[in-house]
Amino acid sequence: MFAAAPPPEVYLGLSAVLFAIGAVGLLVRRNALVMFMCVELMLNAVNLSFITYARALDDLGGQVAVFFVLVVAAAEVVVGLGIIVSIFRRRRYADADDLSLLKG
Amino acid sequence: MQDLLFLIPALPLAGFVVLLFLGKRIGEPLAGWLATAAVGASFLATVAVYFDLQSTPEHERALTQTLFTWLPVGGLTVDLGFLADPLSVTMLLFITGIATLIHLYSIGYMHGDRDFTKFFVYLNLFVFSMIILVLGDNLLVTYLGWEGVGACSYFLISFWFESDANASAGKKAFVTNRIGDFGFMVAMFFTFSALGTLNYQQILVSSPSLAATTATAIAAMLFLGAAAKSAQLPLYVWLPDAMAGPTPVSALIHAATMVTAGIYVLTRMNPVIALSASWVPWMIAIIGAATALFAATIALAQNDIKKVLAYSTVSQLGYMFLAVGSGAYIAAIFHMVTHAFFKALLFLGSGSVIHGMEDEQDMRRMGALRKIMPITSATFIVGWLAIVGFPGFSGFFSKDEILLFAYEKSPILWAVGVVTALLTAFYMSRQVFMVFYGKARWDRPIEEAAPELAAEREAAGITGGHGVGPVGEIKPHESGWKMTLPLMILAPFALLAGFLNSPFVDDGKFLEHWLEPVVRFGEAHATSGTGVKIGLALVATVVGLLGIALAFVVYLKNRQDLAEKIEQPIMAKGWYFDSTISAFMDGPGRKAFDAVAWVDKNIVDGAVNGVATLVRDGSAKTRLVQTGYVRNYALGFAIGAIVLAGFILTKAVYS
Numbered sequence: 001m002f003a004a005a006p007p008p009e010v011y012l013g014l015s016a017v018l019f020a021i022g023a024v025g026l027l028v029r030r031n032a033l034v035m036f037m038c039v040e041l042m043l044n045a046v047n048l049s050f051i052t053y054a055r056a057l058d059d060l061g062g063q064v065a066v067f068f069v070l071v072v073a074a075a076e077v078v079v080g081l082g083i084i085v086s087i088f089r090r091r092r093y094a095d096a097d098d099l100s101l102l103k104g
Numbered sequence: 105m106q107d108l109l110f111l112i113p114a115l116p117l118a119g120f121v122v123l124l125f126l127g128k129r130i131g132e133p134l135a136g137w138l139a140t141a142a143v144g145a146s147f148l149a150t151v152a153v154y155f156d157l158q159s160t161p162e163h164e165r166a167l168t169q170t171l172f173t174w175l176p177v178g179g180l181t182v183d184l185g186f187l188a189d190p191l192s193v194t195m196l197l198f199i200t201g202i203a204t205l206i207h208l209y210s211i212g213y214m215h216g217d218r219d220f221t222k223f224f225v226y227l228n229l230f231v232f233s234m235i236i237l238v239l240g241d242n243l244l245v246t247y248l249g250w251e252g253v254g255a256c257s258y259f260l261i262s263f264w265f266e267s268d269a270n271a272s273a274g275k276k277a278f279v280t281n282r283i284g285d286f287g288f289m290v291a292m293f294f295t296f297s298a299l300g301t302l303n304y305q306q307i308l309v310s311s312p313s314l315a316a317t318t319a320t321a322i323a324a325m326l327f328l329g330a331a332a333k334s335a336q337l338p339l340y341v342w343l344p345d346a347m348a349g350p351t352p353v354s355a356l357i358h359a360a361t362m363v364t365a366g367i368y369v370l371t372r373m374n375p376v377i378a379l380s381a382s383w384v385p386w387m388i389a390i391i392g393a394a395t396a397l398f399a400a401t402i403a404l405a406q407n408d409i410k411k412v413l414a415y416s417t418v419s420q421l422g423y424m425f426l427a428v429g430s431g432a433y434i435a436a437i438f439h440m441v442t443h444a445f446f447k448a449l450l451f452l453g454s455g456s457v458i459h460g461m462e463d464e465q466d467m468r469r470m471g472a473l474r475k476i477m478p479i480t481s482a483t484f485i486v487g488w489l490a491i492v493g494f495p496g497f498s499g500f501f502s503k504d505e506i507l508l509f510a511y512e513k514s515p516i517l518w519a520v521g522v523v524t525a526l527l528t529a530f531y532m533s534r535q536v537f538m539v540f541y542g543k544a545r546w547d548r549p550i551e552e553a554a555p556e557l558a559a560e561r562e563a564a565g566i567t568g569g570h571g572v573g574p575v576g577e578i579k580p581h582e583s584g585w586k587m588t589l590p591l592m593i594l595a596p597f598a599l600l601a602g603f604l605n606s607p608f609v610d611d612g613k614f615l616e617h618w619l620e621p622v623v624r625f626g627e628a629h630a631t632s633g634t635g636v637k638i639g640l641a642l643v644a645t646v647v648g649l650l651g652i653a654l655a656f657v658v659y660l661k662n663r664q665d666l667a668e669k670i671e672q673p674i675m676a677k678g679w680y681f682d683s684t685i686s687a688f689m690d691g692p693g694r695k696a697f698d699a700v701a702w703v704d705k706n707i708v709d710g711a712v713n714g715v716a717t718l719v720r721d722g723s724a725k726t727r728l729v730q731t732g733y734v735r736n737y738a739l740g741f742a743i744g745a746i747v748l749a750g751f752i753l754t755k756a757v758y759s
Contacts, residue, residue: 023742026735026738027735027738027739027742028735030735035734096733096734096735097733097734097735099732099734100731100732100733101732102730102732103730103731103732103733
């Protein structure tokens with residue numbers, strides 16, 4: 001009834017690609033909002049590999065871990081967006097390089 | 105009884121704590137009474153322990169109590185424990201007994217002093233420390249008390265710290281005693297590394313296994329400690345200066361109790377001394393005899409009433425060292441006991457005189473006080489006869505005992521002892537005649553009565569302070585009962601304490617039988633016949649009487665020419681011992697200290713500061729790593745993650 005699911009390697013490859021995009025984006029972009037989205041991308045890449053393994057190894061533990069990551073990510077979004085919004089209010093733009101007051 | 109041993113030190117400690125926190129509120133004179141009661145109760149506890157000990161068989165006379173394990177460090181386990189045996193109980197009896205009397209006396213003597221309660225705080229702490237010193241069942245607990253009495257001595261010498269001289273006298277005592285503390289500590293290290301224990305009873309049992317060289321090292325270092333605490337050559341210099349403290353302190357600490365700690369420790373460790381090379385006892389005996397003679401010559405020419413007694417104390421302690429060196433531990437303890445009585449009596453008597461003379465301490469301003477201070481003078485005369493060894497008085501028996509053993513060690517040591525006895529009789533008689541007999545030198549202003557003293561004070565620019573009386577006429581008076589009662593109690597003891605160890609019948613030698621279990625390893629036994637003993641006693645008696653007679657001629661018949669011949673300025677200045685040390689320390693000594701200071705400043709401090717500079721400069725560079733740019737941190741993160749992943753993967757592949 002369903003087409004045969006692709007083998008796990010495909011999912012893992014997708015996960016790796018997504019993670020790499022997120023990591024590079026975090027390193028090269030300056031906009032705080034985009035950097036934030038890159039972080040989310042990396043988190044979801046990890047979630048994808050968790051689920052893949054859970055399915056391949058027939059172990060529910062991987063899915064449980066995903067729920068934890070989702071909850072933590074949600075909390076992180078609340079705090080992170082709050083910070084970004086308050087930065088926007090003060091500066092009208094959110095360039096991460098302008099926020100270097102905490103240098104040594 | 106055994107479990108109540110701790111009460112003996114605990115009571116003065118309780119007095120100390122209560123007075124420390126509530127003293128100001130309790131105030132004069134109740135604080136003094138409280139302190140006296142604490143020490144008095146401690147005395148009663150000691151008496152109870154004594155009777156308990158007395159009723160046990162001779163060779164089981166040792167009560168021990170261990171409160172808790174103080175230091176369990178590797179192979180070293182030290183308990184806070186107490187040992188009441190004949191030696192410690194003998195000492196405790198006279199320490200707590202005399203301390204009680206001196207506390208009572210102090211209530212009168214310190215009346216009206218600004219720091220009345222503080223004085224009793226220190227005094228109680230001192231008694232506590234002294235009890236710990238004597239009652240401790242191992243060397244470390246004794247050392248705790250040893251340092252405690254040193255600290256209290258410092259506090260009390262500089263009690264009137266407003267004057268520079270008093271403050272520096274305290275410092276001098278403290279620094280000189282540090283030298284001795286070093287000796288005591290090293291002796292303790294040696295003992296532990298050789299025997300693996302510091303406990304006295306275990307040392308006594310295992311000492312026969314000591315090698316002679318180890319025993320020699322321990323004994324020599326202990327002697328260094330004892331020589332500083334008990335003011336022997338060349339470390340005696342602090343004791344005469346210690347007279348800067350209030351007179352009850354001089355009586356309690358610097359005559360009767362603390363200065364005997366050195367002799368106590370040597371007696372306690374007598375098995376070790378017995379095993380050491382023969383030069384150690386010889387050194388102890390020679391230094392003791394030399395100190396006795398040396399200090400006696402200085403005492404001849406002192407004019408301060410307390411300085412005479414101070415040098416006399418140094419001299420008498422020399423006798424005790426002579427006894428220890430001759431193996432006559434019982435004689436040393438015997439003389440310690442009699443000396444404690446008569447010297448405390450003499451010091452308290454001198455304090456009563458000073459008090460009555462409106463703070464004047466110079467004997468050239470006194471004279472003819474016999475009629476005005478009947479109790480003080482009568483008791484002082486008892487003390488005087490005891491110290492000169494007048495037949496029947498306590499000093500006669502104890503000094504004879506020491507001289508007998510010194511004679512068996514070497515007739516030269518005996519001769520030095522006899523000459524010292526002559527000088528002792530002379531300077532003590534000089535003091536009595538100058539203070540209580542002759543013409544009054546206080547009923548006129550100082551320029552008329554004692555022109556020499558007035559000129560001296562003018563030259564030195566002394567106008568007042570403790571120890572300097574009024575310039576005008578002085579109206580001496582007898583002291584109150586709080587001060588005379590201790591004198592009246594001490595006088596019979598000074599008179600009769602000699603019968604503790606009466607030589608006439610064997611049953612009379614109470615002290616000897618009593619102490620025998622403690623000193624059986626090291627005690628020498630006199631072999632001289634009765635004829636020799638009587639002969640020696642006769643010589644000592646004649647010499648003592650001769651000294652009194654000479655002083656009578658010189659000071660009561662007013663032979664000023666003879667007095668000037670005897671009181672050489674070099675003696676008055678203490679053979680320039682002090683000033684030579686000062687000159688040396690200020691010259692070559694200072695250069696050496698400067699060199700040490702240079703090393704300290706440039707090498708020791710240099711190393712410390714170098715490390716600090718290194719850290720500061722290094723961190724100034726590394727702080728630049730923190731740029732504040734999020735992307736830099738992210739890059740660091742990424743590189744770190746890649747390195748970590750690479751590491752784990754290579755490990756997984758290649759292992």
